Amino acid sequence: MSNVLTVEDLEYRCADPGFKLGPISLEIARGESIAIIGENQTGKSLLAKLLVGAIEPHGGRISLHCHDGKTGPRDQSIRMMFQFSSHALNPALSVAKILEEPLLRNTDMDKVSREQLIEETLLKVGLLREHAYHYRHMLSDGQQQRIALARAIILSPNVLVADEPFAALDPSIRSQTVNLLLKLQKEMGLSFVFISHNLGIVRHIADKILVMDKGQIIESGKTDTVFKWPQHDITKRLIMSHQSLVPQQTL
């Protein structure tokens, strides 16, 4: 299997001396979905930000396609969806402008081909061409999430990192987003790294699970294995508390 992303001994030290992330090593294969679960304040979001390069690590290497993390193709081959998609969209810019920004900064496409790509991407995430003229406040939650997704995939990355992409969504809209992500993953061969508290959805879409605690990965493995035979105490607790909510099949 070809790895898209390799992380070796990634480390990050916070200002708070009690917390240190890493060293973390992991590998992500092409087309794979990886879920990061764990309790609050365990460094999940920090790990996501380190992966995409929003924060510089203090040690270790992140390599994409065997290139060193710091060189060129990184901005294009790994993209992120932020935790609160509605806060992460600029209210003063139209959707077209929001989507144009990554193209302006990372490619030398001309205006016509930029517009064309924006149109295509909007259609891909299930919106209409006309949405390019909309502003943030005119869109519903689900549509904002789709714009955030469109911004993340417009450069056709290999890896998509998402921080709680489903948390703020209503159930019926959430299923739509899950379906959309699954579809895009199939079409584009995306690797998808996401953080979620919703273990039901994690179980449904993830191939592999990473469990984090206190800045360390304490357990990782295939979704089914982790759900059926959790090893670490914290994993057991998480899985157990999820299972206790799931109704037993008495019907």
Add this chain to the structure above:
Amino acid sequence: MALLDIKNLTLEIPHEGDYIRALDKVNLSVNEGEVRALVGESGSGKSLIVSAVSGSIPKHWRITADRMTWNGESLLNLSKSRRLQIMNEDIAIVFQNPLSSLDPSVTLGEQIQESIPSRLVDGKWFWQRNASRRQTTIKTLHKVGIRAHGDVMRAYPHEMPYDVGQRVMLAMALVAQPKIIIADDPTRGMETTTKTQILKLLTRLNKTRSVAILFVSHDLLAISSMADTMTVLYCGQTVESGKMKHLRKRPLHPYTKALIDSAPSFRNDLPPKSMLPNLGGSIPTLQHLPIGCRLGPRCPRAQKACVNVPGIRHIHDHTYSCHYPLHRDKR
């Protein structure tokens, strides 16, 4: 007997010279010692019902109801003092956003102590009463799962993470030993272990002290683990209501089915990475509500008759309003 009984509650909000029906003939009742879940997506008016019960609706909104009673006493035209008394002694409300509903200028400890009604404070002299208040506060904080009570009591609301704020709200509700707890999305944004803890706490209160709970949420997994009965709202209309297990086994309204389908954990037979069944479209905004059955434009079973609001139909204690319900095609 129903503790809280609401029949045909309609709430109208003025908008550009006209009135919008944010709640359209909503029915809801909570019996003594019952856990009722109120389910709906954002904009369905769950929180509006909560504020209507608590009386915190702005004066210029129009609120009408055939019946809205607390223990047989109408909540629509209460005197201010009587309402305060009821809200203080019997009804406790856990609001959605702790940051906006807690006082930012007062420490959490003081706020909890303030919400202890004086009938529950022991002692004659002020120092005895203060000590008793403090004791109750610490005990309640432990109950909601906060061990470092000192830090929390000294902190101001903005210094605490979201889930701690939520627990403090819950603690404030508990200190008054109410007959009913109305919890407006108390587990939102919590991770699974904390959520289970809060749900267990609520269930335990319900079992041991037979406190009735109105659990407002859209987290079906959480709801199904604790609720006895469920009422489903869509865009301000009650869509279906009945026993939890009936609704889960055989939902009659297409919307209820869509909600239940949206949680993959309910189904064992679902292969991983398969598409989840869902309703297309998005939730209409209050300004652009469709006429008739408000699910109409999104509903896979919608037909011509759906431009009229369907009446309420009963099958034993299971009520639904739909012209073309599921499972009822052949009579």
